[in-house]
Amino acid sequence: MYISLLGLGFAESSSAATVAVCTDLGNFTIELFDERSPAHVANFLEYVDRGYYTGTVFHRVIAGFMVQGGGYNREYRNKPTLTPVMNESKNGVRNDRGTVAAARTGDPHSATSQFYINLVDNASLNASGGDWGYSVFGRVSAGMEVIDEIAALSTGSGGPFRSDVTDPLVATTSMARIVEDRYPTLSTEERHATLLREIETAVAANDNATAAERFGEYRAACGELEPDLLFTEARVLAAVDRNPAAIESLDEFLRVADTTSETYLQALSLSRQLDPAVNEQRSAAQQRLAELAGDCEFPTEPTTPDANIATMEQMVAGQDDIKTYMEQSNELLECLDDLADDLKDDDREMIIAAYNNAVDEQEGVAERFNAQRVLFLSLQ
DSSP states (O other): OOOOOOOOSOOOOTTOOEEEEEETTEEEEEEEOTTTOHHHHHHHHHHHHTTTTTTBBOOEEETTTEEEESSBBTTOOBOOOOOOBOOOGGGSOOOOTTEEEEOOOSSTTOBOSOEEEESSOOGGGSOBTTBOOOOEEEEEEEOHHHHHHHHTSEEEEETTEEEEEEESOOBEEEEEEOOOOSOTTSOHHHHHHHHHHHHHHHHHTTOHHHHHHHHHHHHHTTOOOOHHHHHHHHHHHHHTTOHHHHHHHHHHHHHHSOTTSHHHHHHHHHHHHHHHHHHTTOOHHHHHHHHHTTTSOOOOOOOOOOTTTOOHHHHHHHHHHHHHHHHHHHHHHHHHHHHHHTOOHHHHHHHHHHHHHHHHHHHHHHHHHHHHHHHHHHHO
16 A cells, blocks of 8 residues: 555645655654744755665664664764754744654754654653743654554663663655655556666656656655666666765665675766765764764775786786775774763764774775676686
């Protein structure tokens, strides 16, 4: 069944923007309070349109309180964010059960990408007197049972977090704006099949604008994206100048795709081309990391030789480059490890995340080269 828009008794307006959230455990819909919380709604939709939430996890789940996500991926790496939003908690909207609000630090104006869903009426999170509260900007209009199911999971430590991480870890697989349903009589399977055919037709006609729209509808319908479809989506989004969203699709593709495929190398190349286009929009989090780890040298990832066209000399040179990279990367890990011992709270989490990311990059470099090495030897 397509995600329906069911009321919980406090609708914003008939024209309110709605977002489909697809997760490992099921799907739900968020209706946004764009009249009462315009800054937070605009901020949230910017992240949605960028594909930012794909692959993010619900990293803080407290039964009888709330479910929080939107900041970390499956490897517990925190994602770079945009400029923080000014607090809107004095808009008269309360942190009642089913509402969606912006997570933040002790600074009332520090909210970025993370959000939480109230499991009960949490009056302590509302603005009171002259004190700022936590800004509510939407509500779960359908699928609250999915949130309750997440909240019912057992929790413990995970990644840099000592508690409140669910087992199993629950990730968002897609998040997209819901547009007018063009196929109200179709089943979920029929809708997915129809949208996939429309995507294929638009791509074949080089109509990237239409293809991008259909991909948005497909994600809003919680359709499954196989690796090849993810790569196609990335190319389509790049063609219509939606580079941040294209990079998110590429990141997901690189996570799940066969590292020996030609498409994998093409995706790596496209990712390198697109990254500079979004570097200017990276958040203060990256700047803070640079400040904290200024004495640690981050090595440049070497280019993996393409075994289909590489000579023996190029493969050997590539292997030497990777050995050098591994040595430099190990030095980075030692540096970050030393730094983490002297830091606390968010700064320590940031360094731990950078350490974990460096380990993942090491493993990725080695895996990609070994795959090309095996392929090269098989071609001799």
